[in-house]
Amino acid sequence: MNRIDDAMVAATMRGYDRNNLFAFVAAIIGSEEAQRLMEMYRVGTSKHWQGATVFWQISADGNVRGGKIMLYDRLTGHRVQEPFPHINWVHSVLRLPDFKLTQCFFGEHLLPYIRDKPVAIVESEKTAILATHYLPQYMWLATGGKCSCLNREAIMALRGREVMLVPDLNATDDWRKKLTLFDDSGIKATLFESLEQMATDEQREQGLDIADFLIAEQTPHGILEQMMQRNPALRQLVDALQLELVGIEEYKPSESSLKSE
Structure with missing residues (x-):
């Protein structure tokens, strides 16, 4: 079974x-x-x-x-x-x-229905979902692990497609070695290395991926980071008090407060 x-x-x-x-x-x-x-x-x-x-x-x-x-x-x-x-x-x-x-690629069931786009492969399923929103010109799949599905049997589903590998930071060298596998299988594949080239040592240590960069300024933590970059004193306060971000919510005035105005 x-x-x-x-x-x-x-x-x-x-x-x-x-x-x-x-x-x-x-x-x-x-x-x-x-x-x-x-x-x-x-x-x-x-x-x-x-x-x-x-x-x-x-x-x-x-x-x-x-x-x-x-x-x-x-x-x-x-x-x-x-x-x-x-x-x-x-x-x-x-x-x-x-x-x-x-195992097969996460999102592989979409391949027969989306034939006009090049395929981009990432590690995380969450990343494939978010990247589809921000970069819809690609058909995003996920391996579900560092090199899971990057094997001869699994990649056969990609025959006839143009493929771009988009590894997490620190996984670029491992994924580069997989290009030979694609070439031997008759699949045209390239490696997206721009993230690795532009990343800081701290970002590499964190093992960030393309989704982290796409959403960096739109999450509550991203908003706080922007505030701290503009105001270094805020970073000192957060560090000194070991503050933890609970959430940033849109303010919606209550009905009673509207009536009192």
Whole structure:
């Protein structure tokens, strides 16, 4: 057994109001656009952990190869790593008998429907979703891991397509080595190295990816960082008091305050 029933996928395509990743993405690009992209990429909500997300890996021929469950922080959009890395697989949680996981690219099911765009491949599923909003001239896929799916069998789904690899910082050298694999398979592929060339040492240490740069100035933390750059004293205050950003919300006057004006 190496596929999951479509009905299981459909059952997760709801509950976005309690999905932490949806909350993060919606805060940046709006709820309507966030829902469009989540549905487009077949991203579901899991009950395994409160607020968890399930990324379905569906092949170009429509087979559901697997579902990766992950928990994100609603505010930062980072994966929850404490007290342990919150990542699991649907087949493991459900203890499906004799299931054999054969991974494919996240978003691969879109390839037959989007034929007029070059393919861009990133590591993170979250990044593929956000990049689709900001850079829609590409068809974005994700490996779901540093070099997951960058193997001879998986890349066969990309035959006949123009491919650009967009690695995380510090993964550029590893992904450069994969270009030979594409060439040997008759697939035209290039490596996007601009991020690595423009990044600071601190950004490399953090292992940022293209989505971090695309949304840097639009998240609450990005807004705070801009404020601290304009006012160094604010950075000293934040550091000295070990302040933690709770959230930045749009001010909406109450009905009573409007009446009193």
